[in-house]
Amino acid sequence: MVTRFSAVVAVSALAFSSAAVLGPSPGAAASPSPSPAGGAGAPPPASARAADLVLRNGRIYTMGRGEAWAQAVAVRNGEIAYVGGDSGVAAHTGPRTRVIDLAGRMALPGFVDGHNHAYLMAESLFWLSLNPYGTVRERQAALRAYRERNPAAAQVRGVGWDGAASDAKAAGVMPKELLDAVVPDVPVVIISNGHHSLLVNSKALELAGITKDTQDPPGGVIERDEKTGEPNGIVHEFSAQNLVINALPQPDFTVGQYRQTIAAWQKAAAADGITSAFVPVHYPTTSLLEAFEAMDEAGELTVRFDLGLWADENRGTEQVDDLVALRARYQGGKYRIDTVKIFSDGVGAGRLVWDQRVLEETVAALDRKGFRVYVHAIGNPEFYPSGNALDAFEYAARKNGPRDSRHVVTHADWVRERDVRRFKRLGAIPVPQPPWFGKDWYDDVPKNKLKNLNRFQSYLDAGIPVVSSSDFPSSDTFERDMYPLTGIEAGMTRLDPATTREEDLDRAAWPRERASLHDMIASYTVNGARMIFAERERGSIEVGKKADLVVLDQNLFEIPVTRTSETKVLLTLFEGAETYRDPSFR
Numbered sequence: 291m292v293t294r295f296s297a298v299v300a301v302s303a304l305a306f307s308s309a310a311v312l313g314p315s316p317g318a319a320a321s322p323s324p325s326p327a328g329g330a331g332a333p334p335p336a337s338a339r340a341a342d343l344v345l346r347n348g349r350i351y352t353m354g355r356g357e358a359w360a361q362a363v364a365v366r367n368g369e370i371a372y373v374g375g376d377s378g379v380a381a382h383t384g385p386r387t388r389v390i391d392l393a394g395r396m397a398l399p400g401f402v403d404g405h406n407h408a409y410l411m412a413e414s415l416f417w418l419s420l421n422p423y424g425t426v427r428e429r430q431a432a433l434r435a436y437r438e439r440n441p442a443a444a445q446v447r448g449v450g451w452d453g454a455a456s457d458a459k460a461a462g463v464m465p466k467e468l469l470d471a472v473v474p475d476v477p478v479v480i481i482s483n484g485h486h487s488l489l490v491n492s493k494a495l496e497l498a499g500i501t502k503d504t505q506d507p508p509g510g511v512i513e514r515d516e517k518t519g520e521p522n523g524i525v526h527e528f529s530a531q532n533l534v535i536n537a538l539p540q541p542d543f544t545v546g547q548y549r550q551t552i553a554a555w556q557k558a559a560a561a562d563g564i565t566s567a568f569v570p571v572h573y574p575t576t577s578l579l580e581a582f583e584a585m586d587e588a589g590e591l592t593v594r595f596d597l598g599l600w601a602d603e604n605r606g607t608e609q610v611d612d613l614v615a616l617r618a619r620y621q622g623g624k625y626r627i628d629t630v631k632i633f634s635d636g637v638g639a640g641r642l643v644w645d646q647r648v649l650e651e652t653v654a655a656l657d658r659k660g661f662r663v664y665v666h667a668i669g670n671p672e673f674y675p676s677g678n679a680l681d682a683f684e685y686a687a688r689k690n691g692p693r694d695s696r697h698v699v700t701h702a703d704w705v706r707e708r709d710v711r712r713f714k715r716l717g718a719i720p721v722p723q724p725p726w727f728g729k730d731w732y733d734d735v736p737k738n739k740l741k742n743l744n745r746f747q748s749y750l751d752a753g754i755p756v757v758s759s760s761d762f763p764s765s766d767t768f769e770r771d772m773y774p775l776t777g778i779e780a781g782m783t784r785l786d787p788a789t790t791r792e793e794d795l796d797r798a799a800w801p802r803e804r805a806s807l808h809d810m811i812a813s814y815t816v817n818g819a820r821m822i823f824a825e826r827e828r829g830s831i832e833v834g835k836k837a838d839l840v841v842l843d844q845n846l847f848e849i850p851v852t853r854t855s856e857t858k859v860l861l862t863l864f865e866g867a868e869t870y871r872d873p874s875f876r
Contacts, residue, residue, distance in 0.1 A: 722745075
């Protein structure tokens with residue numbers, strides 16, 4: 291059990307700009323007993339039609355533009371028909387209305403995950419995970435056993451051997467030989483947990499035609515033996531990865547596998563209170579899009595999905611028409627495409643993936659076609675690719691004229707102060723991953739550099755709405771980092787909720803970037819809805835919006851701040867329908 295420090299969340303004393311959060315003012319963020327009217331105005335007329343569902347006797351944090359708190363919500367036809375006090379909801383309650391007594395529990399808008407690769411759960415369902423194994427011998431044994439269980443398989447795909455390079459060095463072999471020793475006859479491709487590197491065997495390199503004479507593709511790296519120049523079995527970034535993956539007998543999951551994956555992910559998301567997600571795709575795939583289409587038509591989607599297509603750094607503007615065609619082809623009731631994702635840099639390499647001029651022209655072409663452009667930019671203390679992304683957004687605005695584009699920079703680990711101001715001027719949206727804030731990934735960075743690391747409050751002070759996200763499953767704790775309450779806690783403490791102890795409170799790196807509870811909730815609700823152009827229908831509990839709600843087992847404003855991540859979701863509603871109910875909630 292993690293020891294928790296005793297600070298209790300009170301009314302937020304942190305100043306913030308009202309432009310940075312679309313919900314109620316933080317001055318209303320304390321949790322008093324709601325007034326009988328609940329701040330919703332006059333009670334409805336007696337002729338109000340009966341609701342399908344009523345939630346009453348709760349502490350409902352609305353994130354709306356009116357009163358912060360209400361007691362009751364009425365739902366009709368999947369939309370919110372009433373928000374206010376218990377006395378007013380009586381007019382919406384008929385003989386067939388289902389009534390849930392919240393017994394004073396806290397309710398919130400359904401959470402929005404601003405960066406989630408839901409489809410990658412397929413890896414854990416259909417591939418071999420090497421994460422449970424700690425040694426070379428154990429991993430090789432797992433590979434051998436997997437191959438023996440699947441003798442007819444034309445390939446072996448897996449995830450998780452992140453330390454292969456050091457393992458190979460210790461053994462005096464090339465990384466590919468770790469795989470060749472147990473599975474030499476079919477291609478073996480193991481993707482890293484961060485999804486930016488592959489470990490492959492000799493057969494996979496052979497099928498891909500990768501030899502010592504093969505040049506690194508733009509933006510990618512093929513690692514080579516220092517003495518012979520032979521590919522050693524590790525490739526980095528998507529342009530290099532795709533050389534291998536596209537040569538495999540089955541490069542992608544099937545439509546059926548993706549449908550099974552999305553169904554499984556939706557169950558996990560509902561248990562986490564997630565009702566909307568932005569899902570950027572790492573590679574060109576029609577199987578995934580066909581799976582979403584089929585599930586939407588069958589009424590199987592219980593999360594609203596906004597999908598982002600992948601832009602190939604090697605194709606520049608020539609791919610724009612293809613992306614437009616995909617957007618036109620795949621649009622549904624509970625999923626849609628209006629975004630293209632671009633990788634400005636990779637992970638840890640300290641260099642750009644795109645040529646800057648090609649990046650700017652491609653972003654401008656996409657912007658002209660009405661796409662939101664969503665740029666991955668991590669960087670390091672000496673390298674700020676977020677600035678390159680903002681340069682491209684600025685170029686597009688000059689070339690096409692200003693519009694409400696809501697372009698995004700995600701991760702944004704390293705951002706200079708001058709670029710914070712540019713976010714504001716360009717209307718760009720930062721989408722960080724708060725669950726990462728307390729990790730030890732940058733512990734060796736000099737203190738004088740930390741002011742540019744993982745900004746959050748800096749954006750709020752500048753009036754910039756921040757959207758929080760998990761980047762599931764591209765982190766070391768997987769499902770737990772997807773839990774929005776993990777991110778909400780980490781955003782308030784700048785510490786890792788999994789390891790925080792009471793005496794660690796003062797250990798946070800650059801604590802001035804800590805945000806208030808209200809602002810963290812906004813980043814997972816109303817601000818997330820705004821990013822996906824859904825603020826008129828989701829993100830807050832207001833009349834006319836979709837009835838996406840989450841009920842918690844404790845009031846976040848009345849507990850020690852580091853108990854936030856221990857809070858349980860008791861009930862999740864998506865458009866008024868239950869998608870999750872904890873067995874303890876009756």
